[in-house]
Every structure is written in C-alpha cells, then in structure tokens.
Amino acid sequence: MASEIEISAMRRALDAARGVGRTLPNPRVGCVLLTPDGREIAVGAHHGAGTRHAEVDAISHAGAAARGATAIVTLEPCNHRGRTGPCAQALLEAGVARVVFAQTDPDRSAAGGATTLRAAGIDVEAGVLGEEATELNREWTLAVTTGRPFVTWKYAATLDGRIAAPDGTSRWISSEAARRDVQTFRAESDAILVGTGTILADDPRLTVRDTADHPLPYEKQALRVVMGESAIPSQYRVLDETAPTLLIQSRDPADVLHQLADREIRHVWLEGGPRLAGAFWNAGLIDRVIGYLAPSLLGAGRAALESDATTLTDKRPIELHDLTMIGPDIRIIGSPDRAQREDVD
Incomplete structure (x- = not known):
C-alpha cells in the first residue's frame, strides 16, 4: 500500500502535469522520484509530442541518484516505442526499485508497462489517486478508448x-x-x-x-x-x-x-x-x-x-x-x- 509520503508525492506529480498546459495528442503526465527514505530527488513532466516523457524528464534531472529510487507517476509507464522510447525500459535502465502510478494506460498500443516492470522484479503499485489522474486526462482518455x-x-x-x-x-x-x-x-x-x-x-x-x-x-x-x-x-x-x-x-x-x-x-x-x-x-x-x-x-x-x-x-x-x-x-x-x-x- 502506498505510504502517505508517496500519496503526497503523487499530488506533486499531478501538479507538475497540470502546470504544463496542452500536450495533446499526448496525455499530461508528471513524475516525482523519491529516495528510499521518502525525500524528493527530482520532478519531471511531459511537454508534448516528441519531447521527453515525464519519467525520462525526472531521470534526466536526477542522474545517478535515480538508482534505488521510487518513481511516482500519474500514468502507467508506456511500453512502446513511438516518437520516444518506452518509459518502462528507461526506468529499468535507471535502476529504480519501486514504481507507483495513478491511472492505468487506456491506450492499448502503449499499455503493459506495469507488466514489464513486474517481470523485471520491480515493485509496482497501481491506482494511487487514480480518479484524479483520469480526470486530468479526461479528454485524452475518451479519445483513445472510443x-x-x-x-x-x-x-x-x-x-x-x-x-x-x-x-x-x-x-x-x-x-x-x-x-x-x-x-x-x-x-x-x-x-x-x-x-x-x-x-x-x-x-x-x-x-x-x-x-x-x-x-x-x-x-x-x-x-x-x-x-x-x-x-x-x-x-x-x-x-x-x-x-x-x-x-x-x-x-x-x-x-x-x-x-x-x-x-x-x-x-x-x-x-x-x-x-x-x-x-x-x-x-x-x-x-x-x-x-x-x-x-x-x-x-x-x-x-x-x-x-x-x-x-x-x-x-x-x-x-x-x-x-x-x-x-x-x-x-x-x-x-x-x-x-x-x-x-x-
């Protein structure tokens, strides 16, 4: 179960996503990296098609400090290669130990990141502030599902x-x-x-x-x-x-x-x-x-x-x-x- 520190970090990740503005056709996504004892290492956000995804943005700010960290992400890390590489793989390469995300990715072409992470031995928790994250991307979610x-x-x-x-x-x-x-x-x-x-x-x-x-x-x-x-x-x-x-x-x-x-x-x-x-x-x-x-x-x-x-x-x-x-x-x-x-x- 997510800790109070992780829930608070998810709220900061949501705020980071909201602060970007329009990212369509992509969703708004924020990411916060925490040390094992809950201190904030870095904050990242996605800024639109072709730019770094939120997880990669946070990792780039954290550098080597990302190893062993907990990644708090508003959307399930993607599992496909589009304009940029898969975020699930980027998290694995950065050496994170735990991933907590809010909304499960409804886009079938990008979903599956949680499965990939778990298969690699990463501790993964889903659904933390999921309703808030889904509301943040209400328009995008309907578009990719309908x-x-x-x-x-x-x-x-x-x-x-x-x-x-x-x-x-x-x-x-x-x-x-x-x-x-x-x-x-x-x-x-x-x-x-x-x-x-x-x-x-x-x-x-x-x-x-x-x-x-x-x-x-x-x-x-x-x-x-x-x-x-x-x-x-x-x-x-x-x-x-x-x-x-x-x-x-x-x-x-x-x-x-x-x-x-x-x-x-x-x-x-x-x-x-x-x-x-x-x-x-x-x-x-x-x-x-x-x-x-x-x-x-x-x-x-x-x-x-x-x-x-x-x-x-x-x-x-x-x-x-x-x-x-x-x-x-x-x-x-x-x-x-x-x-x-x-x-x-």
Missing part, C-alpha cells in the same frame, strides 16, 4: 436561451469577461470546429488570443476545422496564416470526428450555430457543455440548440459540474447524462 475526439460544445445565450436576435445580430451576447474566459478553454483543445454557415455569416478567426490575465502562446494554436459543403472564399480570416485550417466537405458529425481522429485530434472545441450543435447533440457526440448565460432576455430569436426533440420526455439531463459567475454572466459546465432520461413529473 476512437473519436472528446467534444466540448460552447455557447453563449440570454437567460431565455437565445443566441441571436430575430434580425440575426448576435455580437455580443456575453460580456468581455466571458469572452476572455473562453480563450482559456479554447487553449485546452487541439481543434476548433464550426460550420460553413458561421464562417460566412461572422467571418471569425477561430484562434486562441492572449488576455491580460492569462497570456497564451500563439505557437500552440489549435487546428481550425470548418465542416459543410459551402465554399469559403479565400479572403475569409479562417484561411489566413494565423493557424492551420482544415476544410471538411461533410455534414455528418460522426464522419468529421472520424477524419479528425485519423489526424490524432483528441479534443474538439465545438462552436457555431444551433443547427451544427443540434447535429452533434442528436448524434450523442457532445461530451461536455460550457454555456455562458447573460443577464438579459430577448423573448425571440434563435435558440441555442436545434434538436430532434418533439415532446418533454425527449429532454436529456445534464449533470452539472460547475456554476460560476464570470463578470456579469453565469458560466455553466456540465456533461450529458447518457445513462438516463428524466421522467416528466
């Missing part, structure tokens, strides 16, 4: 659920504070998806932009994805050189996600109009909802979602995870509860 990207749908609406007035005007329903908040969430995704209708109507740039309180590096721009069959003229901003752009001539959400999965996209940030959102919602392909509700009423105009519901029993429950005031707006974060549909009272 074969499609995790989808976050974001919208901004009035209190009566309107995203645009009857004349089509929609800027700006939410406050500047809410729009700044969106940038932080956008930065966590590796693709921003809209339909051709949104591009032609609003000419958005679809980039992550710096904010005064949260500067975001431009080199980490997400892939801009536009789905639909209408042509996009070359002067539209989504086709500029600020970020890469992919045009997919399809209206089928499942087909689009399949194409993005082939490009190793793990987390899609879904924006755009109610028709596009409804297509993903009706297909059961929305995994998280982030809504910004402005303290105002329209009483008419476009609703946030066009679904196939025809009666009250067609409503689908949302499990709320967070309710926060962002400036004057209310931010709601939740996920669809696919296991149940509420009964009508």
